Amino acid sequence: MTAHSVIHDTFTVERTYPASPSRVSAAFASLVVKTSLRPRPRRTNRVQL
16 A cells, blocks of 8 residues: 655745835735736637636
8 A cells, every 4th residue: 555645834935016015005005006916817719618
């Protein structure tokens, strides 16, 4: 029988923004700002089964 193992880990992504922490926090709390920062999904004519 083959032995299986799982390793769990965490990672952190750090970014520096040219704004105050309160301004950055407010931007991430705003749905309008968050959606403007994310790329729009590409539309395809494929059907996923």
